[in-house]
Amino acid sequence: MTREAVLDVFEQFREDIDQGNDxxxxxxxxSRDVTNISKKAIFLLHRIVLExxxxxxxxALRAAASGRAKLAEANALFALMRPxxxxxxxxxxxRQVTGGLQEYIEALxxxxxxxxxxxxxxxxxxxxxxxxxxxxxxxxxxxxxLGLSDLTGELMxxxxxxxARRGGRPKASQVCAFVRGCxxxxxxxxxxxxxxxxxxxxxxxxLEKIELAAYAIFVRSSEYDLPQEMLDDLVSQVTARFxxxxxRDPLSAHAHHDGGGGYGERER
Amino acid sequence: MDPVDLERLNTLLEHDVGVxxxxxxxxxxxxxxxxxxxxxxxxxxxxxxxxxxxxxDSVQPVLLxxxxxxxxxxxxxxxxxFWRWKDMWSNSIRTAVFASALMEYLRNGSxxxxxxxxxxxxIQEEWKDRFSLPVEDYLHGxxxxxxxxxxxxxxxxxxxxxxxxxxxxxxxxxxxxxxTMLNLKNDSLRRRFDSLKYDLKKIxxxxxxxxxxxxxxxxxxxx
Numbered sequence: 001m002t003r004e005a006v007l008d009v010f011e012q013f014r015e016d017i018d019q020g021n022d023x024x025x026x027x028x029x030x031s032r033d034v035t036n037i038s039k040k041a042i043f044l045l046h047r048i049v050l051e052x053x054x055x056x057x058x059x060a061l062r063a064a065a066s067g068r069a070k071l072a073e074a075n076a077l078f079a080l081m082r083p084x085x086x087x088x089x090x091x092x093x094x095r096q097v098t099g100g101l102q103e104y105i106e107a108l109x110x111x112x113x114x115x116x117x118x119x120x121x122x123x124x125x126x127x128x129x130x131x132x133x134x135x136x137x138x139x140x141x142x143x144x145x146l147g148l149s150d151l152t153g154e155l156m157x158x159x160x161x162x163x164a165r166r167g168g169r170p171k172a173s174q175v176c177a178f179v180r181g182c183x184x185x186x187x188x189x190x191x192x193x194x195x196x197x198x199x200x201x202x203x204x205x206x207l208e209k210i211e212l213a214a215y216a217i218f219v220r221s222s223e224y225d226l227p228q229e230m231l232d233d234l235v236s237q238v239t240a241r242f243x244x245x246x247x248r249d250p251l252s253a254h255a256h257h258d259g260g261g262g263y264g265e266r267e268r
Numbered sequence: 269m270d271p272v273d274l275e276r277l278n279t280l281l282e283h284d285v286g287v288x289x290x291x292x293x294x295x296x297x298x299x300x301x302x303x304x305x306x307x308x309x310x311x312x313x314x315x316x317x318x319x320x321x322x323x324x325d326s327v328q329p330v331l332l333x334x335x336x337x338x339x340x341x342x343x344x345x346x347x348x349x350f351w352r353w354k355d356m357w358s359n360s361i362r363t364a365v366f367a368s369a370l371m372e373y374l375r376n377g378s379x380x381x382x383x384x385x386x387x388x389x390x391i392q393e394e395w396k397d398r399f400s401l402p403v404e405d406y407l408h409g410x411x412x413x414x415x416x417x418x419x420x421x422x423x424x425x426x427x428x429x430x431x432x433x434x435x436x437x438x439x440x441x442x443x444x445x446x447x448t449m450l451n452l453k454n455d456s457l458r459r460r461f462d463s464l465k466y467d468l469k470k471i472x473x474x475x476x477x478x479x480x481x482x483x484x485x486x487x488x489x490x491x
Contacts, residue, residue, distance in 0.1 A: 003445070007449065010447070010450065182269070185274060
């Protein structure tokens with residue numbers, strides 16, 4: 001091969017490599033945007049669910065609908081990513097998109113839980129990840145499980161805030177049981193999914209926080225033999241004081257209240 | 269979680285485990301083969317050029333037997349999942365490319381092309397989404413070849429072959445200028461490319477030594 005021929009060949013390689021790198025960069029950006037949107041959807045859900053309302057069911061439905069509406073923005077991004085992830089490209093760039101995807105699944109499953117009190121199924125997530133033209137890309141079981149594993153952290157916050165909320169304690173114990181179920185269901189998958197065992201550890205921590213909070217309320221309420229409504233007032237007074245201490249988002253005050261500090265503690 | 273869903277996920281994940289185990293078996297075999305090849309090719313440094321074809325012929329059957337491995341791996345990989353599993357054998361395949369490229373140079377003094385490397389390894393076009401030879405792995409193989417040639421330049425002189433360093437120098441310079449055309453990210457390929465200049469320098473020094481001595485001392489130095 002002459003020098004010119006060698007250079008011609010390498011020029012072809014350059015195009016090939018550049019194309020791959022450019023696509024990778026585009027997907028990293030898109031994935032970051034999906035993460036961002038999903039986080040906002042999660043905050044939105046937390047905010048709405050905590051509003052004062054006479055009709056909790058209506059509130060839950062409104063929260064879920066708003067969360068989904070926010071997530072529709074992420075769907076639009078996924079639709080744009082479809083050609084970049086077609087065929088064997090999906091696995092080539094999987095590492096670049098898995099972060100955003102997991103965050104999306106976390107938000108979606110949270111909305112689903114708020115509405116149905118149940119875990120979103122694998123098929124339901126795959127169905128959400130598509131439009132009239134079919135799925136954006138095939139859903140990988142690992143991504144599904146890792147996304148759900150993050151849900152437990154959100155539910156911990158959700159449960160803790162419910163404890164402080166008027167009439168929210170039965171809800172909190174329901175969430176507690178649900179997270180316990182998730183943890184035990186996920187356990188069998190840990191040998192197959194890398195990272196899941198680390199997340200299981202975080203889930204165990206979240207679960208313990210919910211349990212401790214439920215315990216504290218139970219013990220204290222037995223001390224005062226008060227009717228539920230008065231106890232509600234007492235608890236909200238205490239948590240209100242925490243909110244004053246802390247000028248940030250009221251949610252973080254609740255997280256603070258349970259002694260653990262929920263936000264910013266997680267892996268991602 | 270719904271028991272049906274639980275079962276479905278379990279089936280999917282178990283299937284992946286099965287794929288990974290089958291690939292592992294093949295990679296183990298692949299690794300054995302490339303080690304044998306590299307072992308034999310180590311002898312080029314002590315083989316005079318007239319016995320070189322014989323040495324290379326002895327490697328050929330082992331190299332061609334790698335086709336069996338690539339076929340087996342491609343059979344195991346589900347459609348579109350090439351990139352999911354490729355890291356498992358990238359070391360072996362890079363070494364196989366290295367060996368093929370080195371042999372091509374020693375035989376014909378020319379650069380083994382990527383399509384030709386795929387052909388030697390028996391990689392079929394229709395496997396594309398399950399098994400292929402990516403540019404990166406091919407380039408890793410070429411860099412290993414340059415590393416090896418810088419050593420070979422030195423040892424060829426010891427064996428009395430004074431033209432070899434010149435040929436190697438020209439050959440490697442072409443490859444080097446090819447690499448400079450690429451926009452590499454900060455990955456292992458980039459780092460290895462950065463180290464190529466030391467090989468180039470080493471080869472240049474040999475060429476310098478030889479041409480200098482030839483001017484001063486026309487007869488070859490005693491062995």
